[in-house]
Amino acid sequence: MPRSSNVSETSAEAEAAPGDWRQIEPIALPGTLAAAKDAFHDRGFHGTSIRDIAARAGVSLPTLYYHHENKQGILVALLEAGMSSVLGRVRAAISDATTPPEQLSNAVEAIVLHMTADLELASVARELRYLDHDNPHRQHYVGMRTEVEDLLEDILRRGIDSGDFQIEGDVKESLRYLLGACQEVTTWYHPSGTRSPAEVAGSYAVTSLHAVGARPSTQPGTSTRTTPRS
């Protein structure tokens, strides 16, 4: 029961609507998950107790245990909320374009917008290493992450075949490079800084196109990409 409750508690909010992949608002999370997200961000998974989470959420331990089997279950729910959101964004962003350069640009933009929309939720992805390896939900989470990677790898391979991209080395390693750069946005981006989410997302899309050796003529909208879209 607790595990199925996890899923039903988060699934409604987690999937981005197809046309909404450029939205910059954080995902709405139930109170206990929002509290856990803050706690994990402030003190890490092992530095947070289930009592800390209940206290931050202002709920009793029995209420918290009604929804989540244990702290691992809460971590799973947060990881899945973040990953299903980015997967939904990336799918929609790719559908919104046709050529490999446009699709890569959109996909990178979608990932960076996911990072900046909720820095704390995006940072929780780093806590995956604390999820038990035999946790039955681990496979589902890793499956979603693999789907994101596969979608991008497919774009890179189609772009190489079409002559749009020039990647000399290992395609998967180029992909890790791109995704790593995007993931690290959570460590330096501040909403109060001078750069808007759309500006960062646009400039990361352009840099990613360069990184995979996109010919300048194939780079979509580079002249306007560093301008906020909305």
Added chain:
Amino acid sequence: MPRSSNVSETSAEAEAAPGDWRQIEPIALPGTLAAAKDAFHDRGFHGTSIRDIAARAGVSLPTLYYHHENKQGILVALLEAGMSSVLGRVRAAISDATTPPEQLSNAVEAIVLHMTADLELASVARELRYLDHDNPHRQHYVGMRTEVEDLLEDILRRGIDSGDFQIEGDVKESLRYLLGACQEVTTWYHPSGTRSPAEVAGSYAVTSLHAVGARPSTQPGTSTRTTPRS
């Protein structure tokens, strides 16, 4: 006294010898710091007690407190050991080249080799957010990190001036992109995998040159860069 002991305990090992910037061995750390590094990696800063560190190191609490004022002091010593190592490598790598593309290639290679040489030590950099903002050593650490960033920014700006690099947007954001990609190596690299540190470092150097719009003719040694050097 404890803080000056921190420094003397680590400084001898921390600075890479100038000619050694391509070495792939982990930094030798005193036993207590090696134990703390493992503990922080396994459970995070707040998930680790000073007793855990003493137990892992096989020393008494008084012995540990003789060298380090508290857990924050241990974190400082680890952060400084990692950062002074990468700073030493980057300085030496840049001195070992003349043109901006060669220097960028060397610098990225040096940073990735730092990451792969000791994944756990390199990961400790993420724990900076748990270092008290009024810790007197924070400024020294951040100063070293800023020096690494400034060295790379200087290369990018000289490369733009010389026409070697084509960066359309913000130079600092391009730099964050490169450094982020390198930092994330710690999250996916496994020494037991198919890629050697030199191979990953070489391919990251090539991808970084692409990312900053290096003209193919200016990219040093790209045809051999994915081959291990030693």
